[in-house]
Amino acid sequence: MADKKFVEAITPMDEDFTRWYTDIVKKAELMDYSSVKGCMVIEPYGYAIWENIQKILDKRFKELGHENVYMPMFIPESLLNKEKEHVKGFAPEVAWVTQGGGEKLEERLCVRPTSEVLFCEHYQKVIHSWRDLPKLYNQWCSVVRWEKTTRPFLRSSEFLWQEGHTMHETPEEAKEETMRMLHCYEDFYRDSLAIPAVTGQKTEKEKFAGAEATYTIEPMMHNGVALQGGTSHYFGDGFAKSFGITFTGRDNTLQHPYQTSWGVSTRMIGAIIMVHGDDSGLKLPPAIAPIQVVIVPVAQHKPGVLEKANALFEELKKAGVRVKLDDSEQSPGWKFAQYEMKGVPLRLEIGPKDIEKDQCVLVRRTDREKIFTPLGTLLESVNEQLQKVHDQMYEQALANLNAKTFVAHNHEEFLEIAKNKPGFIKAMWCGDAACEEKLKDETGGVKSRCIPFEEEHVADTCVCCGKPATHMVYWGRQY
Numbered sequence: 001m002a003d004k005k006f007v008e009a010i011t012p013m014d015e016d017f018t019r020w021y022t023d024i025v026k027k028a029e030l031m032d033y034s035s036v037k038g039c040m041v042i043e044p045y046g047y048a049i050w051e052n053i054q055k056i057l058d059k060r061f062k063e064l065g066h067e068n069v070y071m072p073m074f075i076p077e078s079l080l081n082k083e084k085e086h087v088k089g090f091a092p093e094v095a096w097v098t099q100g101g102g103e104k105l106e107e108r109l110c111v112r113p114t115s116e117v118l119f120c121e122h123y124q125k126v127i128h129s130w131r132d133l134p135k136l137y138n139q140w141c142s143v144v145r146w147e148k149t150t151r152p153f154l155r156s157s158e159f160l161w162q163e164g165h166t167m168h169e170t171p172e173e174a175k176e177e178t179m180r181m182l183h184c185y186e187d188f189y190r191d192s193l194a195i196p197a198v199t200g201q202k203t204e205k206e207k208f209a210g211a212e213a214t215y216t217i218e219p220m221m222h223n224g225v226a227l228q229g230g231t232s233h234y235f236g237d238g239f240a241k242s243f244g245i246t247f248t249g250r251d252n253t254l255q256h257p258y259q260t261s262w263g264v265s266t267r268m269i270g271a272i273i274m275v276h277g278d279d280s281g282l283k284l285p286p287a288i289a290p291i292q293v294v295i296v297p298v299a300q301h302k303p304g305v306l307e308k309a310n311a312l313f314e315e316l317k318k319a320g321v322r323v324k325l326d327d328s329e330q331s332p333g334w335k336f337a338q339y340e341m342k343g344v345p346l347r348l349e350i351g352p353k354d355i356e357k358d359q360c361v362l363v364r365r366t367d368r369e370k371i372f373t374p375l376g377t378l379l380e381s382v383n384e385q386l387q388k389v390h391d392q393m394y395e396q397a398l399a400n401l402n403a404k405t406f407v408a409h410n411h412e413e414f415l416e417i418a419k420n421k422p423g424f425i426k427a428m429w430c431g432d433a434a435c436e437e438k439l440k441d442e443t444g445g446v447k448s449r450c451i452p453f454e455e456e457h458v459a460d461t462c463v464c465c466g467k468p469a470t471h472m473v474y475w476g477r478q479y
Contacts, residue, residue: 010341012279017223024273025152028282028342038150038157042266045342048290049269050160054140056192056287057162057264060184066136066164071118073141074109079117083242086116089209093145095157111144116210116235116261119165120243123257127167129248133257134177135167153270154227154479161265167245167257174258175234181262182215182232189229192287193268194393195219195275196401197229198424198474200450205433208261212236218449218474219397221274224404224422226449226476229271232262270479275397282343283365285393286386293382294339295325298332298351309350312360312378319379340365345389346382366392409459411466414475418443424476428469430462439464439475449474 009027013020025031030046042050058068074097080087090113097109112118123135144158153159164181168174182199189195197219207214211233219229237256240246249255276283286292293316297309309325316323324344326335332349339347349361362371362381366389373381404423408414417425425446429435440447455472462469 010279010281013222013277020277020279021270021274022152024277024281024341030269030273031152036157038147040152040156042160045290046269049272049284049288050266052288052290053192053268054162057188058138058140060188061138061162061164064136064180064184066138066166069137069139070141071112071115071122071139073112075112075115075117077108077110079121080110082117082120083210083239086210086239090114090145093147095144095146112141113143113145114261114263115139115141115143115163116165116239116259117243119261120239120245120259123167123240124243124245127245127247127257130169130250130255132247133167133169134173135257136164136177137166138162138164151270151479153266153273155267159266161263163263164261166260167240168260169247169249169257171236171258174236174260178213178215178232178234178260178262181260182217182230185217185230185232185262185264189217189219190394192285193272193275194285194390194397195229195271196394196398198401198450198452200452200474202231202450203429203433203436203448203473205436206448208233210235210238212238216450218476219271219275220401220404220424220476221271221479222277222400223274224424224476225274226424226478227267227271227274228478229268230262230264233260235259235261274479275400276393277343280337281341283393284343284345286345286390289343289345290322291324291339291342291344292322292386293324293346293348294335294344295323295348295350296332296335296339297325297327298349298354300327302352304355305350305352308355312348312350312375315378316382321379321382346385348382364389364392366396407458408463410461411463414439414463415442418446418475422477424449424474426456426458426472427463427475428457428459428461429471429473430465430467431470432462432465432467435462435464445477446475447478449476449478 010023011019029043032041034041095111140162142160147155150156186199189197197217199217202214213234215232217229218226237258239259240256246254295309297305300306313325345365347363354360358375362373362385406417406425408425408427451471
């Protein structure tokens with residue numbers, strides 16, 4: 001009875017998706033609310049997920065030649081104002097410090113919403129020659145954006161992220177870096193998070209403030225709503241000119257370097273929940289799961305059961321598997337429900353009958369299939385089943401993405417799909433921002449997500465105005 005009640009505490013996603021999401025982040029102990037609106041306490045289990053994300057990405061960035069640095073939290077107002085388009089884009093979300101100690105500050109300080117201007121200030125001091133390039137820097141930090149509507153992990157006033165900021169000798173090198181980092185994110189989503197996504201370029205209207213071009217990765221949540229999963233921006237030499245960053249080129253002339261920035265955040269944890277979760281709770285991809293295998297002893301009061309469970313724990317731990325042994329007094333049924341809710345990819349059951357047969361039982365979180373496993377090949381079987389969990393999660397997410405992607409050939413079809421079928425809409429566009437705005441207004445929030453790198457030709461004319469089309473665009477609602 002207790003087991004049934006425990007699982008029932010999660011609101012079914014088909015009944016109320018928003019409540020389902022909130023139930024999971026709370027009951028899986030990922031976060032807690034703080035006394036500051038829009039700010040959250042990331043609890044150990046939630047932070048462990050972020051640490052695993054950070055560890056994988058940080059290793060990849062360093063393999064690509066990037067170095068970690070740390071910039072100040074505060075930006076003087078005069079520094080922020082040096083790039084007008086950039087500051088205009090962030091102005092509504094900026095938090096300001098006006099007093100230090102008991103005295104009013106002579107100049108307001110912005111709590112960083114992003115760090116382009118801080119990096120530019122530093123680069124102006126350290127870049128002098130073409131030999132100083134490229135500068136491949138990355139920062140792990142928190143940023144603040146004063147959001148009107150907040151939701152844990154998805155949109156909070158303060159959030160954790162990484163932001164790469166690089167400077168290059170030529171526009172070609174900078175553009176190559178911009179795409180390289182976008183595909184780095186795409187690979188990470190696929191290989192570590194088991195999340196497929198649409199990638200492409202943002203429209204002029206939707207690009208990052210101050211950028212020449214913005215590229216995005218757009219995964220789809222279980223309910224058909226998109227999430228901007230990560231972005232990579234090419235800035236050209238606009239910031240460099242505003243900040244007076246110059247270097248002596250190979251031909252001995254004074255030149256401006258070309259800049260990129262790229263970032264992902266704790267919003268990815270929200271994506272993991274909403275792409276993979278079900279009515280029993282989280283489903284965590286093995287690569288980032290804090291606990292990859294949980295060992296549940298069955299009839300643990302009987303002789304030899306806990307001893308064998310501990311031996312299996314030590315074997316897996318020594319092999320580098322993130323493993324937990326739950327030898328608490330709770331019933332096995334309660335433990336099954338608990339670790340399913342926390343999204344542990346693989347459960348290992350061991351009891352007296354298993355010990356007699358020199359085996360254990362492995363149970364996948366994805367489909368609850370039981371695999372009877374000889375103890376002599378345990379590590380091999382665990383690794384095989386963890387890969388199977390990843391593959392199943394990716395396949396399920398890809399099936400959802402495909403099932404909720406629709407094609408609109410004309411205006412009427414677009415409006416009908418937007419009203420009745422949550423998901424992505426593939427439709428042609430003339431390139432005019434006025435058509436983007438009109439479609440958003442008509443549908444109550446369906447926006448352009450990106451122009452994919454490989455465009456299909458689904459019609460000759462714009463889905464909004466009927467003029468000749470220039471691009472096929474993915475459209476959808478977003479978190």
